[in-house]
Amino acid sequence: xxxxxxxxxxxxxxxxxxxxxxxxxxxxxxxxxxxxxxxxxxxxxxxxxxxxxxxxxxxxxxxxxxxxxxxxxxxxxxxxxxxxxxxxxxxxxxxxxxxxxxxxxxxxxxxxxxxxxxxxxxxxxxxxxxxxxxxxxxxxxxxxxxxxxxxxxxxxxxxxxxxxxxxxxxxxxxxxxxxxxxxxxxxxxxxxxxxxxxxxxxxxxxxxxxxxxxxxxxxxxxxxxxxxxxxxxxxxxxxxxxxxxxxxxxxxxxxxxxxxxxxxxxxxxxxxxxxxxxxxxxxxxxxxxxxxxxxxxxxxxxxxxxxxxxxxxxxxxxxxxxxxxxxxxxxxxxxxxxxxxxxxxxxxxxxxxxxxxxxxxxxxxxxxxxxxxxxxxxxxxxxxxxxxxxxxxxxxxxxxxxxxxxxxxxxxxxxxxxxxxxxxxxxxxxxxxxxxxxxxxxxxxxxxxxxxxxxxx
Amino acid sequence: xxxxxxxxxxxxxxxxxxxxxxxxxxxxxxxxxxxxxxxxxxxxxxxxxxxxxxxxxxxxxxxxxxxxxxxxxxxxxxxxxxxxxxxxxxxxxxxxxxxxxxxxxxxxxxxxxxxxxxxxxxxxxxxxxxxxxxxxxxxxxxxxxxxxxxxxxxxxxxxxxxxxxxxxxxxxxxxxxxxxxxxxxxxxxxxxxxxxxxxxxxxxxxxxxxxxxxxxxxxxxxxxxxxxxxxxxxxxxxxxxxxxxxxxxxxxxxxxxxxxxxxxxxxxxxxxxxxxxxxxxxxxxxxxxxxxxxxxxxxxxxxxxxxxxxxxxxxxxxxxxxxxxxxxxxxxxxxxxxxxxxxxxxxxxxxxxxxxxxxxxxxxxxxxxxxxxxxxxxxxxxxxxxxxxxxxxxxxxxxxxxxxxxxxxxxxxxxxxxxxxxxxxxxxxxxxxxxxxxxxxxxxxxxxxxxxxxxxx
Numbered sequence: 001x002x003x004x005x006x007x008x009x010x011x012x013x014x015x016x017x018x019x020x021x022x023x024x025x026x027x028x029x030x031x032x033x034x035x036x037x038x039x040x041x042x043x044x045x046x047x048x049x050x051x052x053x054x055x056x057x058x059x060x061x062x063x064x065x066x067x068x069x070x071x072x073x074x075x076x077x078x079x080x081x082x083x084x085x086x087x088x089x090x091x092x093x094x095x096x097x098x099x100x101x102x103x104x105x106x107x108x109x110x111x112x113x114x115x116x117x118x119x120x121x122x123x124x125x126x127x128x129x130x131x132x133x134x135x136x137x138x139x140x141x142x143x144x145x146x147x148x149x150x151x152x153x154x155x156x157x158x159x160x161x162x163x164x165x166x167x168x169x170x171x172x173x174x175x176x177x178x179x180x181x182x183x184x185x186x187x188x189x190x191x192x193x194x195x196x197x198x199x200x201x202x203x204x205x206x207x208x209x210x211x212x213x214x215x216x217x218x219x220x221x222x223x224x225x226x227x228x229x230x231x232x233x234x235x236x237x238x239x240x241x242x243x244x245x246x247x248x249x250x251x252x253x254x255x256x257x258x259x260x261x262x263x264x265x266x267x268x269x270x271x272x273x274x275x276x277x278x279x280x281x282x283x284x285x286x287x288x289x290x291x292x293x294x295x296x297x298x299x300x301x302x303x304x305x306x307x308x309x310x311x312x313x314x315x316x317x318x319x320x321x322x323x324x325x326x327x328x329x330x331x332x333x334x335x336x337x338x339x340x341x342x343x344x345x346x347x348x349x350x351x352x353x354x355x356x357x358x359x360x361x362x363x364x365x366x367x368x369x370x371x372x373x374x375x376x377x378x379x380x381x382x383x384x385x386x387x388x389x390x391x392x393x394x395x396x397x398x399x400x401x402x403x404x405x406x407x408x409x410x411x412x413x414x415x416x417x418x419x420x421x422x423x424x425x426x427x428x429x430x431x432x433x434x435x436x437x438x439x440x441x442x443x444x445x446x447x448x449x450x451x452x453x454x455x456x457x
Numbered sequence: 458x459x460x461x462x463x464x465x466x467x468x469x470x471x472x473x474x475x476x477x478x479x480x481x482x483x484x485x486x487x488x489x490x491x492x493x494x495x496x497x498x499x500x501x502x503x504x505x506x507x508x509x510x511x512x513x514x515x516x517x518x519x520x521x522x523x524x525x526x527x528x529x530x531x532x533x534x535x536x537x538x539x540x541x542x543x544x545x546x547x548x549x550x551x552x553x554x555x556x557x558x559x560x561x562x563x564x565x566x567x568x569x570x571x572x573x574x575x576x577x578x579x580x581x582x583x584x585x586x587x588x589x590x591x592x593x594x595x596x597x598x599x600x601x602x603x604x605x606x607x608x609x610x611x612x613x614x615x616x617x618x619x620x621x622x623x624x625x626x627x628x629x630x631x632x633x634x635x636x637x638x639x640x641x642x643x644x645x646x647x648x649x650x651x652x653x654x655x656x657x658x659x660x661x662x663x664x665x666x667x668x669x670x671x672x673x674x675x676x677x678x679x680x681x682x683x684x685x686x687x688x689x690x691x692x693x694x695x696x697x698x699x700x701x702x703x704x705x706x707x708x709x710x711x712x713x714x715x716x717x718x719x720x721x722x723x724x725x726x727x728x729x730x731x732x733x734x735x736x737x738x739x740x741x742x743x744x745x746x747x748x749x750x751x752x753x754x755x756x757x758x759x760x761x762x763x764x765x766x767x768x769x770x771x772x773x774x775x776x777x778x779x780x781x782x783x784x785x786x787x788x789x790x791x792x793x794x795x796x797x798x799x800x801x802x803x804x805x806x807x808x809x810x811x812x813x814x815x816x817x818x819x820x821x822x823x824x825x826x827x828x829x830x831x832x833x834x835x836x837x838x839x840x841x842x843x844x845x846x847x848x849x850x851x852x853x854x855x856x857x858x859x860x861x862x863x864x865x866x867x868x869x870x871x872x873x874x875x876x877x878x879x880x881x882x883x884x885x886x887x888x889x890x891x892x893x894x895x896x897x898x899x900x901x902x903x904x905x906x907x908x909x910x911x912x913x914x
Binding site for chain 2: 002003004026027028045048121124125126127128129132135136142214215217218219221222223224245249250282285286288289291292293296297302303304307308335343371372
């Protein structure tokens with residue numbers, strides 16, 4: 001994946017050097033000579049990844065990184081910190097600030113390209129999700145990005161695939177303060193454990209006895225149930241080639257042995273945050289799609305849902321010559337409830353009404369708010385007799401217990417009138433059936449309300 | 458990106474050979490010995506890419522490919538056809554069937570891995586989108602996958618970056634039967650042309666004079682405005698290394714010179730279909746999110762949208778000490794319109810009412826359907842006097858022209874009563890303001906309807 005790489009360094013020769021290297025590999029580059037400029041470029045969405053020098057006058061690299069990672073607009077950008085020396089303390093400070101990885105000057109080309117490519121590829125997969133979630137924010141469905149950015153990355157469920165007992169226990173001890181850790185010493189069982197366990201992250205040793213840890217990583221990245229779970233490889237220093245290969249096929253990160261306890265904790269947390277960031281966004285998109293077919297007040301389906309489903313349900317019934325019934329329910333004298341007790345009380349009545357109706361319908365039935373105080377119920381496979389029994393039960397359950405309003409400070413009696421109709425062979429569509437239910441409903445109202453009336457036979 | 462590769466071949470040794478090669482590169486493999494088995498595996502979603510032998514007894518590779526590409530469940534899977542000889546006619550038949558690429562036996566390893574990796578990476582980016590679109594189908598928002606699969610890939614807007622005049626004209630001639638082609642001979646201008654032109658596909662020569670076509674490809678893949686546009690490289694046979702490099706950073710496909718006219722047409726069409734497939738899915742997700750905050754009948758915003766936005770609009774106004782006005786509109790005697798002319802006429806009145814209201818409000822105002830025949834308008838920065846003027850204008854525009862109902866066969870007079878209120882310093886939230894608007898609305902109804910009343914000063 002090609003990408004726009006932002007190089008942040010206060011020294012022009014350093015910028016030039018990285019620019020040249022990246023351009024030869026067909027990356028596009030931008031440069032910023034200080035922190036505030038870099039942040040402005042990121043906020044404008046002009047780059048895909050940031051190579052960030054640590055030592056800069058004014059705002060240093062750690063501060064720039066922290067700012068980027070705490071801003072919902074830029075938190076998704078991968079940040080690679082470039083440090084002058086391989087200082088463990090710098091790495092930790094960077095990881096604490098939310099950095100995704102490190103490069104040590106002088107920058108090794110292979111490490112640079114493999115890391116940048118891998119981070120950009122992982123980003124590309126979530127970019128689509130992020131832009132949908134951004135749209136849901138524009139439609140006023142809350143701000144999922146802010147929520148996602150606030151995720152702390154703690155209390156995760158971690159699987160550690162490691163057959164060296166001492167190493168496994170040391171790592172588990174470091175992680176159990178913040179997370180729950182399961183150790184799996186048998187790599188042959190690991191794929192099943194991972195698929196069934198609902199883990200937030202898997203750590204895989206590349207030095208397992210008689211087993212290629214990289215193969216396990218590849219399987220985890222391939223299986224539906226585990227492919228979005230972040231993977232971290234544990235590797236010996238001489239094993240850089242296999243690490244690069246793993247990054248190339250989608251492993252998220254790695255740790256070199258001997259594993260530094262603090263670095264382990266920090267990298268695990270970064271990956272957990274990244275995963276949950278995606279999950280929050282995915283949830284937000286899902287929720288706004290569910291909202292599209294749900295009535296906000298009652299939680300019942302709305303008319304849009306009914307219109308979308310009723311047609312196909314009706315023609316399925318016609319093709320297989322099976323019955324369908326439609327119930328039209330209308331709360332009696334609802335306007336006077338509103339006028340006497342106020343709109344809020346009217347809303348309370350509607351919500352309670354919806355709850356009781358839902359209790360007496362099945363999952364396969366469609367229950368939808370049709371208009372102000374009208375609800376439609378569609379019963380697949382129900383004939384007229386059965387539908388009347390269900391309607392009568394609902395009518396009775398509404399009348400039996402008065403509705404509490406004004407936060408349970410008062411109860412009022414509520415009744416419902418119901419019209420029942422079933423599909424007829426001559427119907428050209430569901431509208432015909434609903435019209436008969438409507439006629440029956442009017443008859444119920446005319447005959448004194450609190451009644452069930454069925455279509456004329 | 459690791460992936461599950463389905464190998465389809467009726468000869469066991471061929472399957473074994475490909476399995477071994479792919480396993481060494483950490484791909485997961487599955488095998489099918491005939492077409493129907495292959496299709497079943499794909500339909501169950503068990504693989505990410507298909508390597509498909511052409512010559513099989515029973516259902517041949519072309520038929521398998523066509524079946525996969527015409528099924529909404531499997532149309533997104535990349536298919537690479539494996540042919541015994543490099544037969545141009547086989548390639549064309551494959552492309553016609555919708556194949557994404559070809560490999561010739563004996564399979565060259567570099568070509569195999571670079572192609573499989575590139576196709577799997579492109580797929581990974583759209584997988585997220587596809588799964589959201591699938592969810593929108595489950596919620597009953599139509600079937601975007603079926604729509605997307607039906608896309609024919611014709612009538613596209615194509616940019617051809619090529620400085621050899623003869624070659625450019627030959628290719629343009631082949632494509633203009635189905636598409637519109639713009640030739641850009643100056644590679645330095647091509648990036649601007651591409652960014653501004655709204656192209657569906659860009660063809661880039663890798664043999665431009667004094668210019669690296671691969672660099673142009675990389676820039677096109679990096680820029681926001683062009684990164685989702687499919688790219689096809691045009692390369693000389695000796696240039697396979699650069700082709701592989703392009704595929705690695707995200708170029709979608711390539712053609713070897715001398716360009717076969719039919720292969721050109723077929724590959725262009727495959728890429729256009731792929732792009733539009735994504736666009737249809739993206740549009741479906743977007744539409745279902747828009748639907749979540751839109752009233753289905755009138756197209757106005759719904760109460761959910763109002764609730765999501767009003768709070769922050771109100772507190773912004775409080776912080777900056779600026780006015781906000783709220784109008785509550787209620788159609789007069791709406792129930793009698795319904796009772797006299799029927800529900801459908803009532804719906805027509807609501808729609809026309811919403812249209813007229815929208816005409817007299819600004820983009821920054823919120824106009825939302827509040828209940829059955831009630832509409833709320835929120836006017837940022839409007840004081841009581843201004844809000845009254847706007848309310849009076851709307852009242853007048855509703856009364857002035859009778860509403861046509863029953864498909865314009867009849868017109869009826871409609872009037873509206875409006876209550877107006879503005880934010881006060883003592884308000885704890887927007888509900889206080891809306892309550893005053895409600896009181897004013899009741900006063901308007903009490904005083905004979907078809908009136909604007911404002912809150913007491």
